[in-house]
Amino acid sequence: MQRKSMKNSPCAIARTLDVIGEWWSILILRDAFQDKRRFTEFQQSLGLAKNVLSSRLRKLVDNGILEVAPASDGSAYHEYVLTEKGRSLQPVLTALNEWGEAHLPKGRRGVSAAKK
Secondary structure, eight states, X not given: OOOOOOTTOSOHHHHHHHHHOSHHHHHHHHHHHTTOOSHHXXXXXXXXXXXXXXXXXXXXXHTTSEEEEEOTTSSSOEEEEEXXXXXXXXXXXXXXXXXXXXXXXXXXXXXXXXXX
């Protein structure tokens, strides 16, 4: 089933979820806040198919959450860097983490723990 776009919704939560509500996008942002910048770093951390990762990164870039920058080491690669708009999502991710820590059993393994 195809998701309905909420980008024109009068509800700010719905509009926000239209941009970052897909769970891989949230996990990409988590990794970006943990200083992952390269495609291969995201892929290794998440175990995500290249086409799906490319699509999610492109959407985050298109919406001004991430930007593409030359690699910080001077190599021919590029990196995905949080923009000011992206950095302003930190309290959202912190709240999700705190809620999960408070309300989900510690024995459950999430994506990041299962892939290590």
